[in-house]
Amino acid sequence: MHPNQDPCAKPSLLHPDEAIQQLLEQVNVTTNTEVVDLSHAIGYVLAEDLASSIDLPPFDNSAMDGYAFRYQDLDSTASETTLTLIGSSFAGHPFSGKAQPNSCIRIMTGAPVPAGYDTVQMQEKTLTNGEEITISHPAKLGANVRHRSEELGAGTKVLYKGTKIRAAEMGVLATIGISQVRVFSKIKVAFFSTGDELRPVGSELAPGQIYDSNRYSIQGLMTQANVEWIDLGVIKDDKEAIRAAFIKAANCADMVVTSGGVSVGDADYTKQILSEEGTISFWKLAIKPGKPFAFGKLGDAIFCGLPGNPVSSMVTFYKLVWPLLNKMQGLPQKAAITYQAKLLTPIKKQPGRVEYQRGVLSQNAQGELEVTTTGGQGSGMLTSMSLANCFINLEQFQGDTDAGDMVTVEPFNHVLS
């Protein structure tokens, strides 16, 4: 047993690994696909395998600016060989003549190596005297020639269904001449904030009011997750208005996400309407921040109710909703990459919940990973997220951690960075 393990820790809380499994089982990859122009394809997920219709490279070409020649013409008993220049091959302007014995052609990087020539010497290892080109030895047969189909042959699959189109894939698609691709349609997510204390940014705050920050942090996360965001504002505390808003959201989106109203506080209408209009259950998760979380179906849409506390809503989105969106948009599930780092500041922790403390990860002069917390870890302290570049993941039943101990860190990925 871990020295800090607490046998009285609440067993009724759902472990996040179990929660993620349960959630993933309830969502499917979207069946909606569309064709997009390559120039707009970034961030989409491929809905089909793609094979190249051409060889890569499509022709033998030079990797250097220099001279192409026949390797057999080199004088193996000498330290150099002089050849006669008979033409040139520039990128886009191939040599139109025929290879001759004891000849060479001027060639540029990317230009076709004409049939009959097999080797290129870079120009820094040559001497030029009019039409006489002296090749310094050694030269290796085939040097500096990029052979036709050495990367792949026509008919080879290059990209697969489920691949996210990043900058590299944009380039690969262009390399094989594809101008349009079939992708999974973006998942549409409708979002509400709930809470009578919330005011829009740009307005004055009356006593007891705060700005609606979750709408913006969650919008940022959704944008980073490549989904289509439908902003439905702050939900009013009026029963029929709430009902109409939820029905509208479920009709126009694949997923409805809300923030607030998932804890045990005095009931607003949200829970009642969710149970009337859909099948929603309210969970208590063994995570901090982010204990309360709601999940279910609202019409045909998936419903995720994030806790209102600003850090909790970001963390539950990142840990629970984002994997669902990934699955829905056709991406394979990937486990988070974690590292061990030396903790520089002690951490206080009650056993009972997995904690995602916000940390700053760095590398010291010896190349070792070190981490500090960002300071206060309250689930309302949103600056802890913006100061951080990683989570410090603390196990459910562990207690305090001393400075100098090794801890598990999970660097933020592109969604949080």
Ligand SMILES: Nc1nc2c(c(=O)[nH]1)N[C@H]1C(S)=C(S)[C@@H](COP(=O)(O)OP(=O)(O)OC[C@H]3O[C@@H](n4cnc5c(N)ncnc54)[C@H](O)[C@@H]3O)O[C@H]1N2
């Ligand atoms: N008796 C208990 N109280 C609470 C428990 C509990 O187990 N028993 N759990 C706590 C935990 S943990 C969390 S997390 C919160 C979650 O509460 P709700 O999801 O019901 O959210 P609210 O009560 O509406 O708000 C919580 C907090 O966050 C602020 N908030 C809400 N929405 C926004 C927004 N869009 N932008 C910025 N800030 C927002 C709100 O003003 C509150 O301060 O419940 C604990 N309570």
Ligand code: MOO
């Ligand atoms: O989950 Mo709550 O987020 O601990 O404050």
